[in-house]
Amino acid sequence: MPDFPADSFAAPYIGRFAPSPTGPLHFGSLLAALASYLDARQQHGLWLLRIEDIDPPREDPTAASRILQILDAYGLHWDGEVRYQSQRHDNYLATLDQLIQQGDAFACACSRKQLQNTLHLDGHCLAPVPENPDLPDSCAWRFKVRSTQQEPLCFDDRLQGQFCLSPAQDIGDFVIRRRDMLWSYQLAVVTDDHDQGINQIVRGIDLIDSTQRQLLIYQALGWPAPIYAHIPVAVEQNGQKLSKQNLARALEPDDSGSTLWTALQWLKQSPPIELQQDGNQRLLDWAIQHWNPNVLTGQQQLAAPAQFQRLPGN
Secondary structure, X not given: OOOEOOOOOOOOOEEEEOOOOOOOOOHHHHHHHHHHHHHHHHOOOEEEEEEOOOOHHHOOOOHHHHHHHHHHHOOOOOOOOXXXXXXXXXXXXXXXXXXXXXXOEEEEOOOOOOOOOOOOXXXXXXXOOOOOOOOOOOOEEEEOOXXXXXXXXXXXXXXXXXXXXXXXXXXOXXXXXXXXXXXXXXXXXXXXXXXXXXXXXXXXXXXXXXHHHHHHHHHHHOOOOOEEEEEOEEEOOOOOEOOOOOOOOOOOOOOOOHHHHHHHHXXXXXXXXXXXXXXXXXXXXXXXXXXXHHHHOOOOEEEOXXXXXXXXXX
């Protein structure tokens, strides 16, 4: 199985930030947004914004607009129109249909109990599949990972080095459309990244385990894969990453430059102390010119600044 090198693109840089609107942005979100923004702007590339709103039961109806407001307040201005995944059903259906026609996806009515300790089914569900698998709650659709795919699938991450997983031993069949008819992250993100021409992805290392699943989909569809750079995650004192689920503090608008300065310091960019209160735009101008992601090489987690950790008592 071929590896995915970190230098396989010569095309103009197109990057993106793609938050899910399950709550407000926090300091960890800002780090991912800022790193991807600076990487794109230093390369004179495009930086696109995509709202990954494909899981309504988990979403906050006010979060998407608040995300846009916070990014704008910090001077992280995106190129073009914001894309909303909730408007992309037909595109995801086309991707699923192609995978089905190729024999790379299959309907699965198995329960979690039936799938316990089972990584791959070789396209044969253990439960009877309904005659019409597209009826709500009848079954999920899974990407077929064949039991013969033992050889490691590797990619060269710009910051973390070579990362390998065996599709058969470490991944197994994975859901690309859920039983409740909602689209999986893996299928939706690949479809949109390909459609938008994304060729550089900078995101948190908490998503690195998803990369091989996405690479398997890219391979099956014959689409070129992006180059990846996974930055470390910010963690609480107890070792948990900053996240909405862990009640990390919501970001507030700050045009002083102080919050961005702290984020740049966390990203090991050594921003000058004299720029700490000079406003977001001056600080971003400096950061674009001096952006050096290589100082994060091999870093997987760093402590979050105390003022951005969870609220006391939560």
